Amino acid sequence: MASRGRKRGSEGRRGDHLSRRARSEGFAARSVYKLDELQRRLSLVKPDDAVLDLGAAPGSWSARLLELTGGPVVSLDLQQIERIERAGRAATVIRGDFTDKDTINTLIELGPFDVVLSDAAPATTGNRALDTTRSAALVESALVLCGSVLKHGGNAAFKLFQGGDEQRLLSEMRQRFEAAKQLKPKASRNESFEVFLVGVGFRG
Numbered sequence: 001m002a003s004r005g006r007k008r009g010s011e012g013r014r015g016d017h018l019s020r021r022a023r024s025e026g027f028a029a030r031s032v033y034k035l036d037e038l039q040r041r042l043s044l045v046k047p048d049d050a051v052l053d054l055g056a057a058p059g060s061w062s063a064r065l066l067e068l069t070g071g072p073v074v075s076l077d078l079q080q081i082e083r084i085e086r087a088g089r090a091a092t093v094i095r096g097d098f099t100d101k102d103t104i105n106t107l108i109e110l111g112p113f114d115v116v117l118s119d120a121a122p123a124t125t126g127n128r129a130l131d132t133t134r135s136a137a138l139v140e141s142a143l144v145l146c147g148s149v150l151k152h153g154g155n156a157a158f159k160l161f162q163g164g165d166e167q168r169l170l171s172e173m174r175q176r177f178e179a180a181k182q183l184k185p186k187a188s189r190n191e192s193f194e195v196f197l198v199g200v201g202f203r204g
């Protein structure tokens with residue numbers, strides 16, 4: 001991402017270590033360890049859950065999800081994803097924009113889901129105000145989408161670039177979920193300003 005170089009020292013080494021580890025374990029990106037931490041701390045995904053993964057490319061979250069659940073995993077991204085396979089199964093891969101009406105209709109047909117995850121991020125410009133505003137808009141769209149595809153009692157987690165919208169979005173989530181909180185996984189680079197907003201127990 002244009003505005004964020006790698007840090008030297010322990011953070012840089014840790015980042016390299018996680019990238020190497022992801023490759024050696026057959027994952028497309030080190031992001032998988034962020035999902036692992038969310039899962040370890042909050043048990044968002046249960047065996048047999050149907051899961052929707054928004055902003056799924058290159059596919060490390062969806063690959064892990066195929067291990068975590070025996071239920072369907074639907075992986076959506078603006079970018080083409082050839083195939084995501086793990087644990088002898090494959091995700092249903094869709095190319096599209098989850099803010100777009102036709103894509104939403106496709107997701108409604110494939111749902112409902114027990115869990116909706118979004119690691120989606122806007123293409124960064126280096127203008128932090130613009131990037132964080134676009135990131136917050138993606139969280140809002142994911143939240144609206146939940147109203148159409150997330151089951152009552154379901155869980156969700158959305159990536160957000162911190163820029164002042166955290167409390168507003170969290171309070172929106174608290175109205176729609178039994179509980180909502182903000183987390184910054186240790187696997188996020190220290191210099192990254194991303195956090196995850198997590199909602200548990202969707203009220204519909």
Ligand SMILES: C[S@@+](CC[C@H](N)C(=O)[O-])C[C@H]1O[C@@H](n2cnc3c(N)ncnc32)[C@H](O)[C@@H]1O
Binds near residue numbers: 058060
């Ligand atoms: C950080 S990457 C996701 C990494 C992924 N979780 C993994 O582990 O491989 C963010 C992705 O969000 C996607 N994205 C951003 N906006 C989107 C949108 N409106 N609809 C679908 N995908 C989107 C981007 O194309 C990009 O591939």
